[in-house]
Amino acid sequence: MALEHAILVSLLEQPGSGYELARRFERSIGRFWTATHQQIYRVLKRMEAEGWVTAVDVEQDGRPDKREFSVSAPGRDVLTGWLHEPVQPEAVRHDLAVKVRGAAFDDAAGRAALIGEVERYRAGHEELLARYLAGEKRDFPDPGASTTGERLQHVVLRGGIAYERMLLDWLTEVLIELRKES
Amino acid sequence: MALEHAILVSLLEQPGSGYELARRFERSIGRFWTATHQQIYRVLKRMEAEGWVTAVDVEQDGRPDKREFSVSAPGRDVLTGWLHEPVQPEAVRHDLAVKVRGAAFDDAAGRAALIGEVERYRAGHEELLARYLAGEKRDFPDPGASTTGERLQHVVLRGGIAYERMLLDWLTEVLIELRKES
DNA sequence: TTCTGCTATGCAACTCGTTGCATAGCAACC
């Protein structure tokens, strides 16, 4: 399980509350690891009990108080320990690919509906790519002069960008094939 | 949940036993949906109870008997019903991206170890790409003249190929960045 | 002042997926 590790990385990059983490997981970190706020709160609780993170109450004005988490020394050790473990092959789960193969067993009207869905899906990923590119321009304007952390964050973002471009090209191909059958 | 649907697609393409399905999930279908034999048997049992698939005992010589599953009419309806539902955004979970960002909080020796892991991981995906390309050559030698099912299977395979190529390029970039820090 | 909406945290129940184990038929090899 790597949610714990994703949280440790995120908190090392920037301490924050469970709520803030959930928002980061919706945005930047969600590029490579998704999680809901319930999962995050539950895991934070366990991590706090194990001494991997520490929390301080922070009063805010105009807002409810929050509990800000930081990574402790043992938490850092847990992270580096995990970093040195072998990289496991990923579990791939891609609904759309199942649907495309399934479309062979549907009728023309059903395939037409699927085409609409794929177009909608593709438009969503076009938006996502645009957001990544905007984020890249904003956060990494100067490719040469940056810290280790920034350069590693940048290469991960470039991975997200490459993935989205690949996906958009592939979806174009899928639409061509699906339209041949309608 | 789409494991049920992946199984329905696979059984429509070719009826088979739980064991055979598990082997297909290791190979072709595992490109876009992974599952272990335990999961598959459990889900098959439930699907049989709900009448989505039917089983016949098949005697084999030189081997234990097997139970071969086929999709029933209700099962087909379940599949087409699912095909017409909106495509959900995928849950992305990529260990390696977490590790790359985490490498900023490791020391030089740790990053050196990670480089070795990434190289090993990359070599695995090079092999996988080679297998996909060999499979493409074997199964889809003639791009023009094929059935709907074959063309849709081919476009999904091309997606796998595009993904692996993108991944290999990205891993090259990751290795360059990690080596800058060692 | 009530309603909407964002910040902030959490429980409970459930489903999905993983891991470890167990059983059994049959073939081939040593």
Place this chain on the structure above:
DNA sequence: GGTTGCTATGCAACGAGTTGCATAGCAGAA
């Protein structure tokens, strides 16, 4: 005859992830 290895099926326990719900502070608008 024992061992190894592949085919074939399954249970039980656990851990991970999802869904629905609940609570509460505070701001701004209607």
